Amino acid sequence: MKPTFARQWIVGIAALVSAVALTSxxxxxxxxxxxxxxxxxxEGPFGRFDKAQLQRGFQVYKEVCSACHSLNLVHYRNLGxxxxxxxxxxxxxxxxNPVIKAIAANYTVKAVDPDGNEEERPGLPADKFVSPFxxxxxxxxxxxxxxxxxMSVLVKARHNGGDYIYSLLTGYNQEVxxxxxxxxxxxxxxxxxxxxxxxxxxxxxDQITYADTPANKGVKPTVDQMAHxxxxxxxxxxxxxxxxxxxxGLGVMAFLLVLxxxxxxxxxxxxxxxxx
Numbered sequence: 001m002k003p004t005f006a007r008q009w010i011v012g013i014a015a016l017v018s019a020v021a022l023t024s025x026x027x028x029x030x031x032x033x034x035x036x037x038x039x040x041x042x043e044g045p046f047g048r049f050d051k052a053q054l055q056r057g058f059q060v061y062k063e064v065c066s067a068c069h070s071l072n073l074v075h076y077r078n079l080g081x082x083x084x085x086x087x088x089x090x091x092x093x094x095x096x097n098p099v100i101k102a103i104a105a106n107y108t109v110k111a112v113d114p115d116g117n118e119e120e121r122p123g124l125p126a127d128k129f130v131s132p133f134x135x136x137x138x139x140x141x142x143x144x145x146x147x148x149x150x151m152s153v154l155v156k157a158r159h160n161g162g163d164y165i166y167s168l169l170t171g172y173n174q175e176v177x178x179x180x181x182x183x184x185x186x187x188x189x190x191x192x193x194x195x196x197x198x199x200x201x202x203x204x205x206d207q208i209t210y211a212d213t214p215a216n217k218g219v220k221p222t223v224d225q226m227a228h229x230x231x232x233x234x235x236x237x238x239x240x241x242x243x244x245x246x247x248x249g250l251g252v253m254a255f256l257l258v259l260x261x262x263x264x265x266x267x268x269x270x271x272x273x274x275x276x
Contacts, residue, residue: 033190035160035167038231043162045246049236052215054085057233060226063208065151068143068199070131073152074237076104077125083243085233095125144185146198155231155238162231167191169227172201203227 042049058079061071079086080094091097104123107130113119123130133139139147155161171191180195182188189197203223210216219225236242 032193032195033167033171035163035191036170038162038166038228040162040228040232040235042232042235042242045249047246048243049083049232051085051087052213053229053232054236055213056210056216056219056226057229057231057236058085059208059211060203060230061151061233064202064226065230066129067132068139068148069151070133070148071129071152071237072131072150074129074240075125076100076107076123076127076129078240079103080125081240084236084240097125100125144198148199151234151237153238155235161238162235164191165234166227166231168197169203169230170224 041047041053061069077094077097077100078084080091080097080100081087084094086097086099086103087094088097088099094100101124104125104127107123107127108120109123109127109130110118110120133142136147149157155165158164168189168191171189172187174188174190176182176188177195180188182196186196186198187200188195203226205222206220207226208221210219210221239245
């Protein structure tokens with residue numbers, strides 16, 4: 001019995017060592033690298049979105065990302081909701097916000113008129129973001145067979161979503177490690193599983209010109225800055241009511257804390273003359 005148990009124990013240790021060696025070999029060959037933290041102001045229970053950063057992030061999405069990536073679950077009017085990039089308290093109804101109207105009108109929407117005929121018209125705040133492609137087949141044909149993912153909930157759909165997207169956008173132009181083969185037309189990025197990605201580097205320094213506003217004074221459109229800004233925007237898009245949820249949660253926690261104190265005082269009052 002003992003020799004058998006010892007033999008099994010040795011086999012188990014050998015298997016563990018082999019697994020560790022195999023894992024190390026895979027990582028050395030370019031296995032996915034743990035993402036760098038984006039350290040966004042919106043993170044954590046007390047985190048809040050910066051309105052100017054959300055506007056910059058929307059600009060990065062609009063001028064760079066929207067050429068390939070859709071935002072199918074977001075309406076233009078959502079940009080004017082409370083805590084959104086273009087919220088204006090003068091227009092509690094975002095459909096009446098002139099900034100939102102102007103943004104939506106820049107897009108052409110295919111719609112069906114009352115007679116059932118398809119027509120093209122300028123976008124309205126109530127419309128969803130217009131997709132860059134009419135269908136998946138067209139998207140695949142325009143991107144070498146790969147369909148760019150929709151960005152509506154991309155931050156929620158990926159593990160360490162914000163950190164992953166930020167790291168991926170800033171992770172190009174690194175030396176390809178030994179053992180990693182990058183096919184022609186593909187690119188190396190250590191934050192992509194397997195290290196090979198079909199999308200080329202989407203961001204370059206000074207690629208866009210940020211809107212000339214007091215809040216953007218001194219903010220330069222570097223790759224790191226643009227990646228940080230667009231991740232902020234995508235984090236908001238993935239959960240537009242995040243700020244309201246946090247405010248509500250903190251209010252509930254404060255209420256429960258006060259209630260706990262009152263219940264304790266009530267307990268002491270009711271049982272003050274009773275021996276325990």
